[in-house]
Amino acid sequence: MSLTEEILWQLPGDVLGGLRRSDRLLSSIREGKVPVPVVVRENQQELGAVDWDILICGGTLGILIGCALALQGLRVALIERGRLRGRDQEWNISRKELQVFLELSLLTDAELEKAIATEYNPARVGFDNGVEIWVENVLNIGIDPVYLLETLKQKFLAAGGNLFENTPFGQVVVHPDGVIVNNQYKAKLLIDAMGHFSPITQQARQGQKPDALCLVVGSCAQGFPENHTGDLILSFTPIQKQCQYFWEAFPARDGRTTYMFTYMDADPQHIGLETLFEEYLRLMPKYQSVELPQLTFQRALFGFFPSYRQSPLHTPWSRILPIGDSSGNQSPLSFGGFGAMVRHLHRLSQGIHEALQTDQLSASALALLQPYQPSLSVTWLFQKAMSVGVNQKIAPEQINELLSAVFRQMQQSGDMVLKPFLQDVVQFPALTQTLLKTSIAHPGIVAKVIPQVGLPALLNWMVHYGNLGIYSALFWLSQRLEPWEKYLPSISQYYWHRWIDTWKYGSGSDYLDYCRGVRM
Structure with a gap:
């Protein structure tokens, strides 16, 4: 019996079966054998009167945007395939990122504090035989998803929102003036918040294999030595099984949560989740200085996150907007999910409201929201x-060696260089400064990267790097033109605001608002 079988069989529910089902799905995706669903059709006849302005499919994170839009006075309905309930495992985020819940009146100060299940400092970044850095106030807040989603659900209903639980998405027909879902729910706009494996997203991507994958395994357990610190990204082993293993750890309400994750392409020969879980358990004693028999496992965590270069996703259909993981609106280094949704919550709620007000619901107009x-x-x-x-x-x-060299230079450059990167935000000045310093201090290490990544990837990156600088300049210029926007017609304002958001978020300049605690 493997360590994975021994541990997972102790947990309630068919956890081992769930792991193996996830592995089978992963294999199907790697081999390009996932059937393409046909759930979106178009009909050129007018739909007529609709019941809602917005219908959201997928409630776990859809309730965030749904509640924000309902509080703005829009008619919003949300369908969820099961009960709308948060998971037991905390969501980690930084405190300042939670400010948006107050700005959008989603939570009161008291409710926000109650939603915080854990808080710790500091957190570690470190690499085998290399740099070790300690940072504070980065992903150090653990949010209770059960309380948060229940609170938002009640506010959504109180604001006039309609919630349909135990209602899986089946199909949508797009008409010139609206959409109808499951031949029953009529709205002006459908928001797809069903995640990476949304059938709408799968149809839009037409069986395309991911360009990259992040595999994650972990657990929450009791019995660790007392430790009130965390790890954001830590490596203590060399490359094994053609993978570089990275670790995260956070204090949790009912123990300590540890993750091991690794990045790879979609080649079918790479290891799967069960093998990775076995590696996780094998290395846990060295990582946390504890033997497995000393631990009482509360739950196991596993999954994989596909990434596509063609992201965020633009669907070919009008009146359908993928958001969050459905759109792929996160970097291939992050897990997406809660943090990515929160970062864009203000931008999306404002933009969707404007799109409805100005009737800019064509595929091209909605593409500007992603x-x-x-x-x-x-x-x-x-x-x-x-x-x-x-x-x-x-x-x-x-x-x-590469990561140790890069993070050492970021540490020496200060928090305004280091902390944004740890929160999945890349900015042109910080990136340029880090690359120059690393290249000068460690030319040999940098030279090894070129054959590893390949010249085509490097040339492609240079285009995006140049655009990062251009977007930074365009956002700066747009701020100078802000007094003139009030003279624009409402439809023109919609497009101007979307371009400002594009330059702002596309250059990482939204992080400056985050630091000041304000949003434009």
């Missing part, structure tokens, strides 16, 4: 530098 962002696209090179091809031969410590 624009190309060079701040995300530049991270593809980093993902490639942190992963290993199935048949690629590189030195066992090459990734650790």
